[in-house]
Amino acid sequence: MALPAEIIQERLRAAVAEVCPEADLQTVQVRPCPDPKFGDYQAVAVMSLAKVRRVNPRQLASEVLARLNLQDLCSSVEVAGPGFINFRLRPEAVAAALAAAAEEPVPFVGRAAATRTVVVDFSSPNVAKPMHVGHIRSTILGDSLARALWRLGHRVITDNHLGDWGTQFGMLLLGWKRFLDPAALSRNAIAEMERLYKTVHAACQQDPALMEAARQELVALQGGDPENLAIWRQMTALSRAEFDRIYERLGVKFDFTLGESFYHPRLQALVDEFVRLGLARESEGAKVVFFDDLPDLKDTPLIIQKSDGAFNYATTDLATLAYRIETWHPDEILYVTDARQQLHFRQVFAAFRKWRPEAAHVKLVHVWFGSILGEDGKPFKTRSGDTVKLEDLLDEAEERALAVVTAKQPDLPEADRRRIARVVGIGAVKYADLLSNRQSDYVFSWDRMLSLTGNTAPYLQYAYARIASIFRKGGLTHEAARASVAHGFTLQTPEELALGRHLLDFGLVLQAVAEDYRPNYLCNYLYELAGRFTRFYETCPVLRAAEPERSHRLYLCEVTARVLQLGLDVLGVEVLEQM
Template sequence: MTLLQNLESRLASALEKVLGEAIAPNIAPAADLRFGDYQSNSAMVLAKRQKTNPRVLAQQILDEIDLGELATAKIDGPGFLNFTILPAAYAAHAESLLKDPRLGAPEPGKGIRVVVDFSAPNVAKPMHVGHIRSTIIGDSLCRIARFLGYDVIADNHIGDWGTQFGMILHGWKTLLDHDALAADPITELVRVYRQVNASAKDDPSVLETCKSELVKLQAGDAENLAIWQQCINVSKTGLQKIYDRLDVRFDHWLGESFYNDMLPGLVEEFVEKGLAKESNGAICVFSDGTKAQEQDPFKVHREDGWNDNPAIIRKADGGFLYATTDLATIKYRIDEWNADQVWYVVGVPQQLHFRQIFEAAERWGKTGDFRHIAFGSILGEDRKLMKTRSGDNVGLVDVLEESVERAAAAIAEKNPDLQGKEAEEIAEIVGIGAAKFAELSQNRLTDYVFAWDRMLALQGDTSPYLQYSNVRIRSIFRKLDSEFSAEGIKIILEKPEEIHLARLLARFGEVVPLVLEDYRPNLLTNYLLELARAFHSYFEACPVLKSEEPVKSSRLALCELSSRTLEKGLGLLGIRCPERM
């Protein structure tokens, strides 16, 4: 139980005694520590309902609440209840955290199965910088959800079917360099695609050939299906190298092609059930009129007023669209995987698409908790969309390489004693971690500037700063004559800096569940930065190795708990901690 949960329980009991009914209290960490550790406005909220003075009600609550040796309380302002946790309570809680591998975090997701759809690159195309956000946010949410007890299925819904394959098939048969394919499959497939695409613009007959190759593929031609499968296999191999480097794992790679056979029947069912109808030869899902037009995803406002904005699930030429495939995907995840929730980590531009898909699925009877976890764009330091000089999207591999190279240079400057393989491994950990943290420390809905120097700084709000903080802690233990065990150590809190460190260590179990309330990993990054700053203040004010017992062991135990919390928190973000830097 966290300290916040403990307070909530005691406050709820007092409210029931005063008001004669069970009421969930409002209580949260205080924004300003001058007013205490936690603050509740319950007396003010309930006083309106009771038609009484909030300060009078607050006093009645204080008269009934049993805080024991946990905290003190007082009334401030118009009726705020402010609670200050006693140092002895923080000490006892720190002792319990040292015995708890979960560091006080609850498991609110027990019994809930969630499918997380993230990354989803296109086959035969390189992952670019835009894939950073979906891949890294999605992976972090999977890690945090699993830690909080959810049964998580990570699904990489890759784009492995579409019109681009006509060009790739033609290029495979006429232009492919098999040695280049073996060395770097994605680069070779991109080269082939671009060359065919350029030829098709100049020569209409090339375009017609590509269309015929696509038709043959869609009709099940054995040769084209075999090439298509090879293309997918080599692309997956290339993609897997990137995922391995990022330490990202998927339970499934069910791409668009997996659902092809389901699409004709899906459209027929929608028509038969009156969920879709024909319009200019296409089959579309229209508004059912149950929502206000402002909230209806199947309506759009133009100069002449509100107009239909249907979702097309079959084109007039018989082709299917993303909407069709996404509906089939929802059906599979609900019917086959028994998902309670489905999270889509996809950019902001797809908001309307998902609003339409979710509503169509619910009308269809595929009831689940569907959530679009949207995110903004990554900008270059010129505050424009991050592009290469030639105007292409910046490759994800290029971003990772650059990050690791810059990390290696920074580490060599700070610690020239690190050499060889050890230096390379540390540069990889620091560089990849810096790229991840730069992403996760942002509000996911905002655009952000990808700035190399700031991202890799050892000071400031960066992953290297947190990794260095942990390295600094571990170095303390290397100076001891014998191995230290924090088990059974009595924590002594006297100085304000060590009380504040214990306060923040107690908050870990409160912060992690908050991340999933609005899918905001930046809440965890902010917490870890605050914890690291608190540790550095503690280390400066409270001598550890030079202290006498039992203070020395107490302070070493706080160091150990700080290290465990930093490592666990960074691990939930997919970031590793090196032993040295």
């Protein structure tokens, strides 16, 4: 069954087409009204159409309304402000849409009208280095966007573009051969490789001969030396095993893990083609792409081969783009990295457009994000001033959550307390990261993110657990609650209606997340959903209500629990039946 917003949008587009036959109907969209006192849904496209036609927007909106029949769905349709169209649903229409959701595995989420293939590039740690707190934003944000796109029915391909090739391997290879501690490697491979790199890097600063030796190790690796390739493969395998362990803790999976090394054989041919096509030219011995035709990049040319013949991130990223388009035929490619790479991706995208104009239909997006700050407002560090390792952060999250669980439920078996602590602790870290506007820095606060009040994961997990407790106390199943609406379903109180209307917006919020690449929209929606449920539950008795109100309210509880669980799953956050 189509949702009310979908039906309203379809009829609105038909009415707009009658008044403005030339209009791009894809721009005519119905979205939740920012302020519920004005209505449930709102359309703003008529104002843009009026501007193009140079007519009064309120007059044009009135002409559209004259051709719009929504009496079966809406109690009111009004022109407001400079030309908004506001729609308020009839309670019966809300109830019918809620009842129809009983048969839907994913309620209130229609399939995207035009599904697309989206590649999401995220996380991308470096081999032989520990994942640190900076990786958490890319990993969690990328995973959430991939989940949202998948829930909307799109084909999603996730790729972890590992940093597994580059100048650092010369020093690592030299360190491995001269300073390796096999016992330390067995205990903690990443820590030992990090020690080797730091040892050799410091020594190279003092000894030019050692720096040259490291450079020769790199040349040998890139030339296919069997010994160096074998060591490099071992470094990569050990690193990936460590990364996979952390990803498992986070519940993050990738379809592909194609590192920089995968594209190395393509790089020289790529540079040669850029030169042959006149897209790059030599400058001070390097091969450089200039952007004389692009004012914002005119003063920032892009080097694709250094004067010593070495390639760089730009070369690899161009080859990666070409491979992804040739292999997966995407409509869109998302790169989830920090704000410092904005210029890099603007350059890479511009160079790629010059090189492969036939791929102009592929949307290239840099989904960038801000930094994590400590409570002192400075970059988040350990007390000693070191970068916070991601695994240490997750360990602390679980230990802090365990302390909270133990204080509240000391009689629970330890295994149960640790299971709850894992779900709560990891969920709290993820949610706090996704809650902020991704383009803003945010302050990392353990107390705030683990709180059972406010806009936090534990608060939403508790809301879900509270609904689960209603069904346990009543000895009821979710299936029985869904089956009950076959005999009719109504909304009687303002609190029931407010909760029901909010539930209908779940799919629209997911669409907004996917369109703007902002999971914080979903965080705020779920927080408001939990608040509306609380007001409903405090005002409307459920188990003590007489029939048919009891069944109707139990179904409202059931569908709220499903939306909470589905929404939190898009954010990568698990739920608990008991907390």
